[in-house]
Amino acid sequence: QDMTLMLDWFPNVDHLPVFVAQEKGYFAAEGIQVKILSPSDTSDALKLAVAGKVDLAVSYEPQTIMAASEGLPVHVAGRLVAHPLTTLLFLKERGYPSPSALSGKTIGYTVPGLMDVLLQAFAKINGIGDYTAVNVGFNIVPALTSGQVDAVMGPFKTYETVTMAAKGIEAAYFELEHWGIPDYDELIFICGAETWAKKSDAVQAFMRAVARGLEDAHNQPGAALQAYFKAVPDVDQAIERAAFERTRPYFARTQTIDQERWQTFADFALEHGLIDHPVKVATLLAP
Amino acid sequence: MLVIKNLTKRFNGQPIVEGFDLTVPSNGFTVLIGPSGCGKSTFFDLLMGIVPMDQGDLSWRGQTVIALKALAAYMQQSDLLLPWLTLERNACLPADVAGVPPKQSAARVEALFVKLGLEGFAHYLPAMVSGGMRQRCALARTLMFARDLVLLDEPLSSLDAITRRQLQAYLLLLQTEFKKSILMVTHDVEEALLLADDLLVLTAAPMRICERFRLDMPKPRDIADRSFLEIKARVLARLEKEASW
Amino acid sequence: MLVIKNLTKRFNGQPIVEGFDLTVPSNGFTVLIGPSGCGKSTFFDLLMGIVPMDQGDLSWRGQTVIALKALAAYMQQSDLLLPWLTLERNACLPADVAGVPPKQSAARVEALFVKLGLEGFAHYLPAMVSGGMRQRCALARTLMFARDLVLLDEPLSSLDAITRRQLQAYLLLLQTEFKKSILMVTHDVEEALLLADDLLVLTAAPMRICERFRLDMPKPRDIADRSFLEIKARVLARLEKEASW
Amino acid sequence: MKRSFLFPLALFLVVLTAWEAFCRLGGIPDFILPPPTRILRVALGDAAILLPHAGITLVEILAGIALALTVAIPLAVGMHAQPAVERALAPFLIASQAVPVFALAPLLVVWLGYGLASKVLMAGVIIFFPITVSLLEGFKSCDRNYRILFQLMGASKLQALRKLYWPWALPYFFAGLKVGVSVATIGAVIGEWVGAQQGLGYVMIQANARLKVDLVFAAILWLSLMGVGLWALVGIIEKRWLWWKDASDSE
Amino acid sequence: MKRSFLFPLALFLVVLTAWEAFCRLGGIPDFILPPPTRILRVALGDAAILLPHAGITLVEILAGIALALTVAIPLAVGMHAQPAVERALAPFLIASQAVPVFALAPLLVVWLGYGLASKVLMAGVIIFFPITVSLLEGFKSCDRNYRILFQLMGASKLQALRKLYWPWALPYFFAGLKVGVSVATIGAVIGEWVGAQQGLGYVMIQANARLKVDLVFAAILWLSLMGVGLWALVGIIEKRWLWWKDASDSE
């Protein structure tokens, strides 16, 4: 059976388990053939999946909860990265001991509508007072190195840190889940409710194959990386390897989705204005 | 027969043509002569419907018409040649538009060009020929219209005396041979007297007919003829009297 | 004194002006007359440097010059009025460019317009006036150049006989009063004889002087005068002989 | 006058109705293309939120147009005056149109920070180009006989520019300006990619990230209105400046 | 001939040298603005990788231009023939320039999928606009006296279009086309936002996400070359089609 998967962004090491499943024939073993697409925007994948234009999409837990809040019939199919990778990142030389040291500073954020709200919540929880928030888009490094901002909310601790290190810039960061933001699944697989209703077998088959890919990432990192490099040839291997090392611990070990943890995040989102309408997580996970 | 009744036109309240009546016989040569700026070109534009009249009635061969648009060929005072077409293609335009096969119209234009002294210049662009040659090309284009009524606004003004005389003869031939009605504006009294069956001397704006000369001397006429010289003197005197500024 | 030596110009190998020599006295009226397309306008363009000459030498008042560009005022055959300027602003252009205060130049143009019969039309756009009025405006603009040498290419071709005669008188006055040298092209033999000190009859292209008439009859001249009529007949005969096509 | 607006209005309604029907019956989900009624509801309903952002974007657009004009006119003049300048600059100008925002944004941030300047510059880069190219083409189209007339008058380059080339090229200039003001809207939005805190572009990114597609389209609606308004304004100015055309054509 | 390229070349070298010096001495890090030598090295060094992508983008650009022409010319003709059509369509055309890609991308995917079509459409939307506007302005600028001449000849609308309006508006058309082909590069790149797997736009986003700024600029270099090439091509066609201008101006 043919399936299409749309990634959240360009193929990168976060998606390694998917490519491993592809290269090693885990999908084929499940009797499915997967076509992997890249989106034009991080929100495209979810929209097109819910519209039924693609079968599955890589999404983020916060994004999915926002979609549900907007009334989109979205179904959560599985997990890829089980904890937040998002950080509040700054140049190591600044040496902020704790978030409150950022009071009165200028803090950038990457995605308006998401990271600015997270930043607000983070600041409130950790007592960052009187700061200025700036949308820096994905110009994280220039913004930091030119001193336009003192920290940025949104960079991944697994990726931006590595690319910065490659340019000789040392980064430090505060992890969200350690500073009062409820733990969440950074990367997940979603599909449209309709797709789920019609093709749940294929979706489950897909998730089983990905789970094998995840296992390989944990247990045979070298081979997994080789498979990834084969699938995505034109990448900087040194950087990807380093990024993979940092991402590996966060790859999901089980496909069991913790409904309670999700609901906690959804309630938190409502409380802090990330979403306008309450979301019942159970509907997203309904069998 | 073209009948014009009570033709009136004002620009910003200024009357240019006012209560103008005129009857032009089919198959005749009517010449208008009058001071610069009196309204001759405007009059032609009104007849053709280029400029809307304020008032007036037109009829052609007994039928009321709003304008002569599709009935007459009109050579305007400026040549209006398309700069991107050769003289030949410019002259062929009316035939092209009418759907005449290009070969056929080219042959006709070639013959016309010989008559008008443009032989050998068929493939020149308008910018590459002299003022007089442009004017002749515009005349050729006008003659390519297959229409019985021809309005000519100073068609020969940029030509030397000799060429002019030849073209006058040609126009005369055209009118008598092909039974066209020609309505022509000129500033050359001699030219007017050589060609006209009917010569209208006009006043300054607002344009009125101040005197009408019916000329029934046989054509071609001789400019040294006594009766010719006599009438020429009369016309000149009339014009002089009219010129007031 | 303008001395032209061996002036030559070919278009695509076709000679238009060839080995042309001419001396034009300062303070005199030189008139060129010749068949349409013979090269008169091209000749003026060559003198002005608008069209580069293939060969030839020019000198003005004893000094060799490449072209008359800044020395002469040139009225081209087409009026070249700027459509976005009123007649007054058009006529004032040379003065504006020379930095004359607008008030001053407007006053001069006003006076000129009275002389040229354009009174009351100062604020009209070129598209709103007649062909003859445009021509007069272009003449006014030419006269606004403060230059001693004036080249006029058929300056009065679109004017009626009366207006034409008045402007001829004005040009004459201008030349004698202000001691200008005027070089003029016309197709009107009478006009040429009325104005010229020197009348050059030209051949068809390539343009050569086929006969030169020195006219020393006193001005203003009378067209009915016997010697006038006589020379007119001679000029016409000469022209006729030259016309070959 | 009234009738002349009947057809446009009719077409407008037909298009909107077709769109509405298409969304409702054609099964295009709201979060991909919202129906016009919904867009309108949001555009008007959230007007209080959108309008202040629209105001900021409008300021950026206007500043961008001003910047573009300041650059485009001297550029076109220089390129026309010296063909060597044209040959020298043309590749840079063309290249300027091939640079996507994300390549330029970091540089703008480093140089100009997060203020208005970077947005205006970004908009300006997009707007100046059609104006420059059209104006240059207009200068070049100037009739040779008129050019010679000015030479013979001994007019300086500046005089010829003011009195001949500029009025001659005006219709071209307006063609370029109309294109310019229309793309100005997207120019300002793109500018707001670069670290904006406000403006319709910012609203759009934010709404897009939050999957509020109707808000995205409501912002587009407001932007389009601005574009149409600017276009109409340019049309009015054109009619005024080229009054002589109407006057000459009248009857 | 040779000398006329001296100045452009000199300026080019001066600009590049200044840029190089600026990057090396001014302390602009490579990942913000790479020095030209480095861009060149990547552009040439990775040519084997870049060229196939460039080929795809070029195909999109050309198809986009073809699409734009197919739409722009009838549109301008229609809008000129009927002022009501102009009034009716103008708002839509202007609005089309105010829509950012991310709003349109999902719709294009739904309609056209991931093939070439969505990219070409996106590029076409960007390219057609300057052409339409310029051409329309050119039609409108046609001299009234000539229009009347054609009326008097009894020319049909089509005949007047072919023999009068079209040649008359050609210089405007070329002005629009020059703008069009220049923005075509970014048009195709933007088109490649829409789920591309290849093309220079794809390379750029990917390189940008990976902070390979030199690769981004190398892609821009290739794009710019295409833009300059297209521009030059249009210039050559213009010279050919408007041969009568040169012929008329010669001396």
Ligand SMILES: Nc1ncnc2c1ncn2[C@@H]1O[C@H](COP(=O)(O)OP(=O)(O)OP(=O)(O)O)[C@@H](O)[C@H]1O
């Ligand atoms: N659009 C217009 N607006 C105002 N006045 C106009 C307009 N068109 C023509 N006129 C006026 O009408 C008068 C007559 O002009 P017309 O061109 O008919 O003269 P004409 O007799 O042909 O002169 P000429 O012999 O010089 O060609 C002029 O005074 C002119 O100013």
Ligand SMILES: Nc1ncnc2c1ncn2[C@@H]1O[C@H](COP(=O)(O)OP(=O)(O)OP(=O)(O)O)[C@@H](O)[C@H]1O
């Ligand atoms: N650019 C050009 N290319 C080719 N031939 C040209 C060019 N310009 C002028 N000619 C030719 O030169 C000849 C003379 O033209 P010119 O305009 O000088 O004539 P003219 O004596 O002023 O005639 P008219 O009395 O009709 O104004 C014409 O045969 C014309 O074809």
Ligand SMILES: [Mg+2]
């Ligand atoms: Mg007239």
Ligand SMILES: [Mg+2]
């Ligand atoms: Mg001439």
